[in-house]
Structures are given as structure tokens and as C-alpha cells.
Amino acid sequence: MAMILSLVLDFFNPLITRAIIDRVVIGGERHLLLPFIAGLFGVTMSRAILGYTKEYLFDLFSTKVVIRLKDDTYRHIMKLSFKYFDTMNTGELMARMSEDVENVWNAVAFGLRLIVEDALYFVLALGLLTYFNWKLTLICLLIMLPIAWIAVQLEKRSTKSYEEISDHIAKLNTTAQENIAGVRLVKAFSRERHEIGKFFEMNRKNFELNSKQTKIMSDYFPPIELLTNLAVVAMVAFGGFFVTTGEMTLGTLVAFSTYIWNLIWPLRDMGWLINLASQNKSSLGKLEKIFKEEPSIKDSETAAGLPISGKVEFRDLTFSYGGENVLEDISFTAGSGSTVAIMGTTGSGKSSLTGLIGRYYEFQSGSILIDDVPIREITLEALRRNMSVVPQDTFLFSDTIESNVRLGRRDATDAEVIEALDLACADFVGELSDGPATIIGERGVGLSGGQKQRIAIARAIIRRSPIMILDDATSALDMDTEYKLLRNLKHLPSKSTLFIIAHRISAVKNADLILIMEDGRIIERGTHEELVARGGAYYEVYREQFKDFDSLREEA
């Protein structure tokens, strides 16, 4: 409304000027001068106030659009399944959330406003100019219309170019993000020069792509400029002629020469608007691709959120990530509250097996049952709410230790946080100056590998879930601490069914069931005593590890 009013007011000043020239200057009606000047002043002031309101409201609107778009994009990305993140990298997603959303903001904040404004100016001016003198309007329009054709050409070339720029920015972001996150590794391997060179090279390409776009723009702007200037020249020439023939008054020509800019500017803006629209189109296309991505794992229509006690059963399960089978013929049962340990060579499928319990990926055949219910019949929310996982690669947020632990259960009390840290043998936290309130760096910088693992385990303990998975989560702990920690887990009040992936006999020895994996299959199973007695692969590992232990004892 403010926009329409300020725009309509814009049309009053030239009309008043026309009246001043025709009636006061030429017609000699001097008494009208003061009211006309008062009118000019009034219109100018009202326009200024309305212009401010318009700007403010548009900014508010566009900011709201962007916040909403960012929220929606973030929420959607969070809904996507593991498989999506296997193929996308953080840098690319960050580019979508920042650059592409910013481009949309630009288009909404400036582009959309200008389109609406320009369209209104154009239509109103065209009406008025035709009313003043349709012949002069037609002459000017004929000169200016090729601008529209130029704009379409510009749009075609710019969209492609902006797509290239946007893709390249995503790559640039990924490189920067990975190098900054992995700066310690880069330095440790003395690869700074190489990585800086790689980044420079990418930045140079970025510059080239942007220069290409600038060149496209500069190819189109001079003809646009020329045509608009020609239109002004034609207006002065033909308009002057019409004044001499008496077809137009001088005042009307003066008003005409002001209104003509309301035709010229929208057409001149077209180039810029098309450029903005192309940028927006390519960014929206990239965002749309994310929004079209559906989570590959969803609740089935019949899924329910049942209470879970923790019995887990695998039946003839086969699984692949898309290529060769990673797991084959997997069958075993973990009773509620029992401990299942999984050992095996690297890449034998241990993490994949435990990952399937939380439905991170979809298996191809067989089934997994929890409390005798197929997991596809349990809602993802209920399934994951009842599980706690300590992944192989410990991830801690750059926040306080207690916030990291509370990720397991948000409403946990301070005492519960301390208890969880105690059970996870994280006594070192008590020695830090701020205790659990100590802020840790990104991914736990400032802590040792074993310290990070214990915080991650405390996070799992506090969840009190019926199922707990420790994926090689005690690998950085010394044997004593590992033993104490596992004993604490065994006696948790929540009596979780515990899956432990480990490489040390000492960590798996007391499990109710030990599975030995090789090439995606379970090749041995049983308790420690059964497997030792069997003399197979487990026994070999046992002998290896205890041989070291015995030789150490001998050396001592």
C-alpha cells in the first residue's frame, strides 16, 4: 500500500510542474504559483515518509522470507538419511545454506521490490504518456523495445554462468572447510604450501568465472544504454516538433520528459533484474534439489512407537550399501540386558551390522526384530529414542562438557551428568578448573582421544536407553580403565542390551555372546570359554594377545 501510494504521488510532481509552466509561466496566472509550490512540497514530503515505510516493510518482509528459508532448508537437511550425507559434503551444504539463501534474499529484497515498482511505474507512465501524446509515446517505445530482447539473451547466458559459479563456490567452501577442520593434519604432513596453492587455484577459477559473468553483463549493458539514450533524443526531437506544430504544449513536453524516465528506468533495470533473477533461479534450483530429496528411510504406515525392552534379533540378514554385499547370512539373538561383543578384521562389517539396528541404512533381505517386532514396524523416533550410540569417530560439539553429555538426555540434572561422567570413568573432568562446565574446542580439541571417548560414553550412559552400542569406543583407553568402564556399564540400573565392538580380548571376554566376523559373515560365535575351547579364530587372537602379555611378564 505504501509502495502504491508513494508511486502514485511520484506522478503528481510532473503534473504540477506542467501546470506551473502552462498556466503560471505561459498563461500568466500568478496567483496559482503559491498553491502549486505548496502542492509540490506536500507531495515531496509525503513521498519521503511513504518511501521510508515502503523500504522498511520490504526489508522486514525479505528478512522474514530468508529466515524462514534458512529454517526450512536446515530442517529438511536434518531429516535426510545417512545415505544422503555419504554423497554430500559439508562444504556444499554450507554453500547452499549461506550463498544460495543469500541470493534468494537479494532477489526478494531488491529484485522483487523493483519488479513490482517498475511494473507499476511502467504501466502508469505508459497510460499517461499515451494520453499526452500517443505518437511520441509510440516512437520512443519502438526504439526501446529491443531492450526486452537483449534482456532475454542476457538471462539465457547468465543462468548457466551463475550455475557454474554456485557449483564452484560449493567446491571452494568444501576445500576451505576441510582444510581448516583438518589443519593439524595438513601441518603435521607439512602440506600447507600445497593446500594453499590448491585453494589459490580454486579462488583463481572463482575469479575467472565471475569475470566471465561480468563480461556477459558488459556485453549487454552498452546496447541497453544506447537504446535508452536514443529514446531520449527521439523524444526531444519529435516532442519539440509537436510543440512547434501546436500538437503539444510546452508544459506537457516537460512533463513528458519526466515521465519518459518511468518507461526508461524499468527497461534499463531489466538487465540488472534479469541478472538477479538468473542468479536467483540457479540458487533456487540448487535449493529445490535439496528440498526434492526425500529421506530414503521413513516410517512405514503401520509403524508404531512401542515401549522397548531391548531384545535384538537378526534373522538371515543380507545388506549392501549399493554394491557388493557387506553383510551376509547374519543371524543371532541378543537377549534383553545381555552383552554382545563383536570382533573381526577391519572392514568385516562390524559397524555396518550395529548401524542397521538404528535403521541408518535399509537392509535388502532378512529381518531385524526388537522385542520380536520387525524394526520397520517401529517408528524411527521410538527406535532411536531407545538407543544410545558411541560411534567409532568421536564427535564432540564446541560447547561445555556437560552440554555434550546432555545431548544424551536434555532434561538430565547436574547430579545425573556427574554420575554419568563417573560411570564413564571420566575422573579427569573433576580436575579441570571449571569441571563439567569446561568449554571444549571444536570436535573436543584440548582433550586426549581417551578423554573424548569417555565423554561420548557418558553421553550414552545418561540416555538410559534399553539398547547401547559402543563402536570401538574404548579403543583409546588403557586396559584398566576399559575394564572398569565396561564393568560399570554391565551394572547400569537401565540394564541396557549392550553391543561392544572391540579388538581387545579383555574388552569382550565377559560378554554373554561373542561374534567373530570376517568378510561380512559371522564365522564364530559363543562365550569366551566356548571360543577358546574351540581353538578357532578367536583363540588365535586370544593367544596372540596373551602371548604379548606373557612375554612382557617374562621380560619383567
Ligand SMILES: Nc1ncnc2c1ncn2[C@@H]1O[C@H](COP(=O)(O)OP(=O)(O)OP(=O)(O)O)[C@@H](O)[C@H]1O
Ligand atoms: N557408508 C558407506 N557406504 C559404502 N560402503 C561402506 C560404507 N560404510 C562402510 N562401507 C563398506 O562396508 C564394508 C564394511 O565396513 P564396516 O565399517 O562395517 O567395517 P568394520 O568391520 O566396522 O571395520 P573397522 O573395524 O575398520 O571399523 C567395508 O568394505 C566398507 O568399505
